[in-house]
Amino acid sequence: MTSFTPAPKKRGRPPKRHQDNVETRQLLLHAGLELLTERGFAATGLEAILKRVQVPKGSFYHYFDSKEAFGLALIDHYAHYFLRKLESHLNNRELAPLARISAFVNDAQTGMARHDFKRGCLIGNLGQEMGALPESFRSRLIDVFEQWQAALADCLRAAVAEQALAADTDCDQFAHLFWVGWEGAVLRAKLEQSGAPLQLYHDYFLRSLPR
Numbered sequence: 001m002t003s004f005t006p007a008p009k010k011r012g013r014p015p016k017r018h019q020d021n022v023e024t025r026q027l028l029l030h031a032g033l034e035l036l037t038e039r040g041f042a043a044t045g046l047e048a049i050l051k052r053v054q055v056p057k058g059s060f061y062h063y064f065d066s067k068e069a070f071g072l073a074l075i076d077h078y079a080h081y082f083l084r085k086l087e088s089h090l091n092n093r094e095l096a097p098l099a100r101i102s103a104f105v106n107d108a109q110t111g112m113a114r115h116d117f118k119r120g121c122l123i124g125n126l127g128q129e130m131g132a133l134p135e136s137f138r139s140r141l142i143d144v145f146e147q148w149q150a151a152l153a154d155c156l157r158a159a160v161a162e163q164a165l166a167a168d169t170d171c172d173q174f175a176h177l178f179w180v181g182w183e184g185a186v187l188r189a190k191l192e193q194s195g196a197p198l199q200l201y202h203d204y205f206l207r208s209l210p211r
Contacts, residue, residue, distance in 0.1 A: 024053075024059070024063065025063045027053045028049065028053060028055060028064075028070070029073060029074060029077045031049045031052040031053045032044075032049050032070065033074060033078055033122060034052070035048055035049060035052070036122055036125065036126075037120055037122050038118050040125050040126075040128075040129055041125070041126055041129055041133060042129055042133070046070075068134045068136065071126075071133070071134070071137060072136060072137065072140060074122065075122070075123070075126065075137065075141065075144065076140075078122040078123065079123065079144040082121075083147055083151065086104060086148060086151055086152075087151055089101075089103045089104040089107065090104065090154070090155040091155075096159075096162065096164065097155050097158040097162060097164060098159050098165075098206060098209075101155065101202070101206070102202065102206075105198055105199070105202040109189075109195035109199065112186075112195060112198070113195055117189055117190050117192075117193040117194065118190070120186045120189075120190050121183060121186050123141055123144050123145065123183075124186055124187065126141055127145075128187075149172070149175040149176050149178075149179055150175070152175040152178055152179070153171040153172045153175035156169065156171035156175060156209075157171045164211075165210060165211060166210040168210070169209065169210050174208075177208075178205055181201055182201065184201075185197045185198050185200070186198070
Protein backbone atom coordinates (compact mmCIF):
# COMPACT_ATOMS: atom_id res chain seq x y z
CA MET A 1 0.00 0.00 0.00
CA THR A 2 1.27 3.45 -0.83
CA SER A 3 1.33 5.73 2.18
CA PHE A 4 0.18 9.35 1.92
CA THR A 5 1.79 12.09 3.90
CA PRO A 6 -0.32 15.22 4.11
CA ALA A 7 1.37 18.42 3.05
CA PRO A 8 2.36 20.71 5.90
CA LYS A 9 -0.16 23.42 6.65
CA LYS A 10 0.78 26.84 5.37
CA ARG A 11 0.86 29.65 7.83
CA GLY A 12 -1.07 32.84 7.34
CA ARG A 13 -4.64 33.51 6.26
CA PRO A 14 -6.45 30.97 4.09
CA PRO A 15 -7.31 32.04 0.56
CA LYS A 16 -10.54 34.07 0.39
CA ARG A 17 -12.15 31.89 -2.24
CA HIS A 18 -15.63 31.84 -0.73
CA GLN A 19 -15.52 35.56 -0.06
CA ASP A 20 -14.31 36.24 -3.60
CA ASN A 21 -17.12 34.09 -5.00
CA VAL A 22 -19.72 35.94 -2.96
CA GLU A 23 -18.31 39.32 -3.99
CA THR A 24 -18.23 38.40 -7.69
CA ARG A 25 -21.79 37.12 -7.56
CA GLN A 26 -22.91 40.33 -5.86
CA LEU A 27 -21.11 42.42 -8.47
CA LEU A 28 -22.93 40.56 -11.24
CA LEU A 29 -26.29 41.06 -9.54
CA HIS A 30 -25.59 44.75 -8.92
CA ALA A 31 -24.60 45.31 -12.56
CA GLY A 32 -27.65 43.37 -13.70
CA LEU A 33 -29.95 45.55 -11.60
CA GLU A 34 -28.42 48.73 -12.97
CA LEU A 35 -28.79 47.66 -16.59
CA LEU A 36 -32.15 45.91 -16.36
CA THR A 37 -33.85 48.80 -14.58
CA GLU A 38 -32.70 51.01 -17.46
CA ARG A 39 -33.07 48.74 -20.50
CA GLY A 40 -35.19 45.75 -19.56
CA PHE A 41 -34.37 42.05 -19.56
CA ALA A 42 -34.76 41.21 -23.23
CA ALA A 43 -32.67 44.18 -24.37
CA THR A 44 -29.81 43.51 -21.96
CA GLY A 45 -27.26 40.99 -23.18
CA LEU A 46 -24.88 39.13 -20.91
CA GLU A 47 -21.96 40.80 -22.67
CA ALA A 48 -22.99 44.22 -21.35
CA ILE A 49 -23.25 42.92 -17.78
CA LEU A 50 -19.92 41.08 -17.98
CA LYS A 51 -18.18 44.08 -19.48
CA ARG A 52 -19.36 46.32 -16.67
CA VAL A 53 -17.83 44.10 -13.97
CA GLN A 54 -14.94 42.70 -16.03
CA VAL A 55 -15.98 39.08 -15.53
CA PRO A 56 -15.43 36.48 -18.31
CA LYS A 57 -18.44 34.59 -19.64
CA GLY A 58 -17.10 31.29 -18.35
CA SER A 59 -17.03 32.68 -14.84
CA PHE A 60 -20.64 33.88 -15.18
CA TYR A 61 -21.80 30.30 -15.66
CA HIS A 62 -19.96 29.34 -12.50
CA TYR A 63 -22.50 31.43 -10.57
CA PHE A 64 -25.62 31.07 -12.73
CA ASP A 65 -26.72 28.16 -14.92
CA SER A 66 -28.38 30.42 -17.48
CA LYS A 67 -29.67 33.91 -18.12
CA GLU A 68 -33.04 32.70 -16.82
CA ALA A 69 -31.44 31.62 -13.53
CA PHE A 70 -29.70 34.99 -13.38
CA GLY A 71 -33.02 36.76 -13.91
CA LEU A 72 -34.68 34.81 -11.09
CA ALA A 73 -31.76 35.64 -8.80
CA LEU A 74 -32.13 39.31 -9.75
CA ILE A 75 -35.82 39.24 -8.86
CA ASP A 76 -35.03 37.77 -5.44
CA HIS A 77 -32.17 40.22 -4.88
CA TYR A 78 -34.24 43.27 -5.83
CA ALA A 79 -37.33 42.06 -3.95
CA HIS A 80 -35.34 41.64 -0.74
CA TYR A 81 -33.70 45.05 -1.09
CA PHE A 82 -36.92 46.88 -1.97
CA LEU A 83 -39.03 45.23 0.75
CA ARG A 84 -36.53 46.30 3.40
CA LYS A 85 -36.59 49.84 2.00
CA LEU A 86 -40.38 49.87 1.86
CA GLU A 87 -40.78 48.54 5.38
CA SER A 88 -38.30 51.09 6.73
CA HIS A 89 -40.86 53.72 5.74
CA LEU A 90 -44.13 51.91 6.37
CA ASN A 91 -43.06 50.67 9.82
CA ASN A 92 -41.66 54.02 10.94
CA ARG A 93 -43.53 54.64 14.19
CA GLU A 94 -42.23 58.21 14.37
CA LEU A 95 -44.65 59.14 11.58
CA ALA A 96 -48.40 58.78 11.29
CA PRO A 97 -49.34 55.85 9.00
CA LEU A 98 -50.41 57.96 6.02
CA ALA A 99 -47.33 60.15 6.38
CA ARG A 100 -45.24 56.98 6.06
CA ILE A 101 -46.67 56.44 2.58
CA SER A 102 -45.73 60.02 1.69
CA ALA A 103 -42.20 59.43 2.99
CA PHE A 104 -41.85 56.38 0.75
CA VAL A 105 -43.05 58.32 -2.30
CA ASN A 106 -40.67 61.19 -1.56
CA ASP A 107 -37.78 58.76 -1.22
CA ALA A 108 -38.71 57.13 -4.54
CA GLN A 109 -38.80 60.52 -6.27
CA THR A 110 -35.37 61.38 -4.87
CA GLY A 111 -33.97 58.01 -5.98
CA MET A 112 -35.27 58.31 -9.52
CA ALA A 113 -34.01 61.89 -9.82
CA ARG A 114 -30.57 60.78 -8.62
CA HIS A 115 -30.34 58.55 -11.68
CA ASP A 116 -31.88 61.13 -14.05
CA PHE A 117 -35.09 59.08 -14.23
CA LYS A 118 -33.34 56.41 -16.30
CA ARG A 119 -33.99 53.63 -13.81
CA GLY A 120 -37.39 52.36 -12.83
CA CYS A 121 -38.69 49.38 -10.90
CA LEU A 122 -37.18 46.03 -11.89
CA ILE A 123 -40.34 44.14 -10.95
CA GLY A 124 -42.56 46.49 -12.94
CA ASN A 125 -40.19 46.40 -15.91
CA LEU A 126 -40.19 42.62 -15.97
CA GLY A 127 -43.97 42.53 -15.62
CA GLN A 128 -44.28 44.66 -18.76
CA GLU A 129 -41.96 42.28 -20.61
CA MET A 130 -43.66 39.10 -19.39
CA GLY A 131 -44.80 38.06 -22.87
CA ALA A 132 -41.17 37.65 -23.92
CA LEU A 133 -39.80 36.26 -20.65
CA PRO A 134 -39.46 32.72 -19.25
CA GLU A 135 -42.73 31.54 -17.69
CA SER A 136 -40.86 30.85 -14.44
CA PHE A 137 -40.75 34.61 -13.84
CA ARG A 138 -44.53 35.04 -13.66
CA SER A 139 -45.30 33.48 -10.29
CA ARG A 140 -42.23 35.02 -8.71
CA LEU A 141 -43.19 38.52 -9.85
CA ILE A 142 -46.72 38.05 -8.53
CA ASP A 143 -45.31 36.89 -5.19
CA VAL A 144 -43.20 40.03 -4.93
CA PHE A 145 -46.14 42.33 -5.63
CA GLU A 146 -48.17 40.46 -3.00
CA GLN A 147 -45.40 41.03 -0.43
CA TRP A 148 -45.42 44.76 -1.17
CA GLN A 149 -49.22 44.84 -1.01
CA ALA A 150 -49.20 43.09 2.36
CA ALA A 151 -46.74 45.65 3.77
CA LEU A 152 -48.87 48.55 2.58
CA ALA A 153 -52.11 46.94 3.77
CA ASP A 154 -50.63 46.67 7.28
CA CYS A 155 -49.78 50.38 7.16
CA LEU A 156 -53.34 51.23 6.08
CA ARG A 157 -54.73 49.09 8.90
CA ALA A 158 -52.59 51.11 11.30
CA ALA A 159 -54.25 54.24 9.89
CA VAL A 160 -57.66 52.69 10.51
CA ALA A 161 -56.65 51.87 14.09
CA GLU A 162 -55.69 55.53 14.60
CA GLN A 163 -59.03 56.59 13.06
CA ALA A 164 -57.26 58.37 10.21
CA LEU A 165 -59.28 56.17 7.82
CA ALA A 166 -62.84 54.88 7.98
CA ALA A 167 -63.35 51.72 10.00
CA ASP A 168 -64.72 49.83 6.97
CA THR A 169 -61.74 50.63 4.70
CA ASP A 170 -60.78 47.62 2.59
CA CYS A 171 -57.05 47.88 3.24
CA ASP A 172 -56.11 44.91 1.09
CA GLN A 173 -58.00 46.28 -1.90
CA PHE A 174 -56.50 49.75 -1.58
CA ALA A 175 -53.02 48.27 -1.19
CA HIS A 176 -53.57 46.30 -4.40
CA LEU A 177 -54.81 49.45 -6.12
CA PHE A 178 -51.75 51.41 -5.00
CA TRP A 179 -49.23 49.07 -6.63
CA VAL A 180 -51.26 48.70 -9.83
CA GLY A 181 -51.19 52.47 -10.25
CA TRP A 182 -47.71 53.02 -8.86
CA GLU A 183 -46.02 51.02 -11.59
CA GLY A 184 -47.75 53.16 -14.19
CA ALA A 185 -46.61 56.30 -12.41
CA VAL A 186 -43.00 55.05 -12.37
CA LEU A 187 -43.19 54.32 -16.10
CA ARG A 188 -44.56 57.81 -16.78
CA ALA A 189 -41.86 59.39 -14.59
CA LYS A 190 -39.18 57.67 -16.70
CA LEU A 191 -40.88 58.80 -19.88
CA GLU A 192 -41.23 62.44 -18.79
CA GLN A 193 -37.97 62.46 -16.81
CA SER A 194 -39.85 64.05 -13.96
CA GLY A 195 -41.09 63.12 -10.50
CA ALA A 196 -44.41 64.85 -11.16
CA PRO A 197 -46.30 61.63 -12.09
CA LEU A 198 -45.26 60.05 -8.79
CA GLN A 199 -46.49 63.06 -6.83
CA LEU A 200 -49.72 63.21 -8.82
CA TYR A 201 -50.45 59.56 -8.14
CA HIS A 202 -49.56 59.91 -4.46
CA ASP A 203 -51.96 62.85 -4.06
CA TYR A 204 -54.77 61.06 -5.90
CA PHE A 205 -54.32 57.85 -3.91
CA LEU A 206 -54.45 59.60 -0.54
CA ARG A 207 -57.54 61.58 -1.57
CA SER A 208 -59.26 58.37 -2.65
CA LEU A 209 -58.93 56.75 0.78
CA PRO A 210 -62.19 56.76 2.80
CA ARG A 211 -62.07 59.05 5.82
